[in-house]
Amino acid sequence: MTFNGYIQRIFSKGSFGNDALTLLIGNVLAQAVLICGAPILTRLYSAADFGFFALFVSIVNIISAGICWRYELAIMLPDNEKDAISLLGLSLSIAALMTFGYVILLLLFQDKMIGQFGHERFRVWLFLSPVALIFTGVERSFLFWSVRRKFFVNVAAYKISDSLICIVIQITVFFILALREWGLIVGYLFGQIAGVLILIFTAILKSKMILLKEKAIFNFQNMRAQFLKHKHFPFFSLPGSFFNQAVLDVPNLILAYFFNTEVVGFFSLGRRVLGSPISMIGEAISRVFYQKASNMKNKGKDVHVLISKVIIALFFLSVVPMAILFFTSSRLFAIVFGAKWVEAGRYVQLLIPLYIMKFVVSPISQTNLIYGKQKEGFLWQAAFFIISIICITAGCIANNVSLAIVLYSASGAIMYLLFIFLALHWSNGDFSQLAQVLSKIYANKK
Numbered sequence: 001m002t003f004n005g006y007i008q009r010i011f012s013k014g015s016f017g018n019d020a021l022t023l024l025i026g027n028v029l030a031q032a033v034l035i036c037g038a039p040i041l042t043r044l045y046s047a048a049d050f051g052f053f054a055l056f057v058s059i060v061n062i063i064s065a066g067i068c069w070r071y072e073l074a075i076m077l078p079d080n081e082k083d084a085i086s087l088l089g090l091s092l093s094i095a096a097l098m099t100f101g102y103v104i105l106l107l108l109f110q111d112k113m114i115g116q117f118g119h120e121r122f123r124v125w126l127f128l129s130p131v132a133l134i135f136t137g138v139e140r141s142f143l144f145w146s147v148r149r150k151f152f153v154n155v156a157a158y159k160i161s162d163s164l165i166c167i168v169i170q171i172t173v174f175f176i177l178a179l180r181e182w183g184l185i186v187g188y189l190f191g192q193i194a195g196v197l198i199l200i201f202t203a204i205l206k207s208k209m210i211l212l213k214e215k216a217i218f219n220f221q222n223m224r225a226q227f228l229k230h231k232h233f234p235f236f237s238l239p240g241s242f243f244n245q246a247v248l249d250v251p252n253l254i255l256a257y258f259f260n261t262e263v264v265g266f267f268s269l270g271r272r273v274l275g276s277p278i279s280m281i282g283e284a285i286s287r288v289f290y291q292k293a294s295n296m297k298n299k300g301k302d303v304h305v306l307i308s309k310v311i312i313a314l315f316f317l318s319v320v321p322m323a324i325l326f327f328t329s330s331r332l333f334a335i336v337f338g339a340k341w342v343e344a345g346r347y348v349q350l351l352i353p354l355y356i357m358k359f360v361v362s363p364i365s366q367t368n369l370i371y372g373k374q375k376e377g378f379l380w381q382a383a384f385f386i387i388s389i390i391c392i393t394a395g396c397i398a399n400n401v402s403l404a405i406v407l408y409s410a411s412g413a414i415m416y417l418l419f420i421f422l423a424l425h426w427s428n429g430d431f432s433q434l435a436q437v438l439s440k441i442y443a444n445k446k
Contacts, residue, residue: 019152019288024281026156030163031276037167042269042337044174045184047344051252051261053184054268056125058249060132063102065245067095067137069234073369074226075144076294086222087230088145093223095137103130124182131189139196142203147291151206158199166191236374243378243385250385251392251408258396267405269337270347274325274355277318282362285310289363293370304429307364311420312438314360322352347405354409357416367423380422384415 042050068091075087106113106126113126146155170187173179179186256264289310293303325332326349333345368377391411395404424430 019150019291022152023156023283023288024285026153026159027281027283029156030159033160033163033167035276037171038269038272039336039338040171041167041184042341044171045181047262047265047269047340048260049181049184049265050268051256051264052181053188054252054264055256055261056129056185057188058252060129060136061245061249062242063129064133064136065242066234066238067098067133068092068140069094069098070237070241071227071230071233072140072144073237073366074230074233075141076148076290077230079298082222083226084145084148086219086226088141089218090223090226091141091144092138093218095134095141099130099134099137102133106130125185128185128189132192135192135196139192139199142196142199145207146199146203147288149203149207150291151203152288154199154202154206157202158195161198162191162195164191165194232372232374236378237369240374240378240381243381247381247385247388247412250389254389254392254396255401255404258399259401263401266341266344267347269341269344270351273333273344274348274351277321278355278359278362281317282314282359285314285363286365290366290370293367297370302428303367303370304424304427307367307423307427308429308434308436310363311360312434314363315356318356318359322356326352346402350402350405351409354412354416357413361416361419361423364423365419367426371426373422373426376422376426380415380419384412387411387415 045053071087071094072091075084075091078084078087106129110123110126113122143155143158146152166187168187169190170183173183173186177183252264252268255267289306293306296303296306329348330342330345333341333348337344368374368380388408388411391407392404395401395407398404421431424434
């Protein structure tokens, strides 16, 4: 097969490449909105404001890591729609119960929580978090349902509307209400709510015939059966999900504890810039990869070939842009975001090794779920969390922000390399498979 024929087959209608391209376009446009809005926001809000906002998002992300007990992931797995619908209902029900329990804890222990943060302004901050929590649960449930049903255009529209409304509200609130750091939080919440409502409406509208036919979305008996059948998700995937999210967000809390919210603001903007390619490309491929790889495994096909292709493609896609960014980030940040953000550009240089590996691994990060390796995945995520937190804390204890970020970046890159080895091993492949795929691609180019 010629190289052109290989490309045409990848992007044919209904193929992996075509579905991934649909999500990629949506993610690119969504991130383009955020990127275009960022230079405006960084000139309106201070680094300390961004740090305050980053702490709010970090707390919400950590708590919501297991909002559905990871049953939303199981929506992709059943070979019949009745079971998938029951899992959708189960995920939504658990999200509602978890949010209710969180509100009770807030009412009982709000004063103690405020004392930990050290400022009364965090009271409002805490009581806004349940709103983000419940909508996160609903979003994840309908997102996986939409991917299962191949409503990729709907998912793309949701991403774009979320980003657009978020930026517009954050800018508007600053000028009209002058809420400073609260403007970032209010815009984030309004964008999330609007995007989720669009996702729900389109998913239900396009699935109404199936939902009416099965009538099982909130059937207690069916939900109980799926709860027991997929109980390994909360036992192994849930703790692993917490560790995976904590690796991303606990560093913000540690930096705030040892330094201040301004450092957190620089760190969060740097990670946001580096994370944009992952959101634009990695997440889009991840959604389709999970669906494609699950089907391939069920049909007895070699998933390790698909894994190898994804790894190689994303590695070569990331190396050159990241190298350019390494040498230009400080100057680039000063030009794009303003002179006061040069420090964030310096942080980006230190984080590049971590984000190259994260970009490569993010699409295949659910390989352990496909092969029922929740326990192994949990152990890897737990080790990743523990090692990363020890490394960044060590740098903070030494009162050296740069050292903390370097240790955090290097340890994370090594752990992602270990995951590549594990993913290939679970799919009956190894590192030699990468060399074979490379040679085939080289031969096709000829």
